[in-house]
Amino acid sequence: MTDQTTTAARTLDLNGIKRRLPHRYPFLLVDRVVDYTPGESLQAVHNASASAWWVPGHFPGEAIMPGVLLVEALAQACGLLAFVTREAEPDAELPPEAPLFYLVGVDEARFKSPVVPGDAVSLAVELDRLVRGIWLFKARAEVNGRLAVSCGIRCTMRAS
Template structure:
């Protein structure tokens, strides 16, 4: 899934679209996506000038957007569900047990993966993680719910 297909499913736009490409997905199960961290990102001059690292909240947002994409393609794949003309929004409603193991920096390619754990009373629960070159950067439980767009 390339940038155009992602933009059809997520409402985010530059500079807040945090998923560049979906490498693979299985509706109802998992998604693998990529995010290329650039030196021209708006946060680079101030976080931090001496040692630039991607803010943790943006790492969490990257995982949340991948989870939103997985929720969307899962709904799309359900045989009895007719998707509305305007795509539904999946709102982030919780982040559990976020852990930051190493920094992500400009030049890194984030490998974002998420697995759907379960859906309970309209709340979608995911396990998500980001790796750079096979090393864990961050992980968290992500919760989202579908709302009207």
């Protein structure tokens, strides 16, 4: 099943994610959406694989996931939240092709602990507000309850 809605959680599998985001391997960094509430929040997972393209070079012998990729994973989760929020609006007229949500800013990024191959990264994003077409989010990435990254994300929608 591509999209599931249950009383406990709204989820998206990889096919549901790919219908909403233009990213593809190796740059699609959201593996699964485990819960979301349109207009409020979204929780997702990125699995840092030992076979990921960045592992051999960052850093050889002691691989850590680049911070910029963690921020990108959070930005993709924000794009998904924006998309499902637009889908949920009763009078929303989405264009025939999915709109694109462009990253326009990252605020106060803080990197607290490394992410290594084998980690399941929990991505949590909240819609803070929408100001003149700019969507403002609060975002956090954690591994086993340990904060890896926190930041503010700004994006805007453009019809494709």
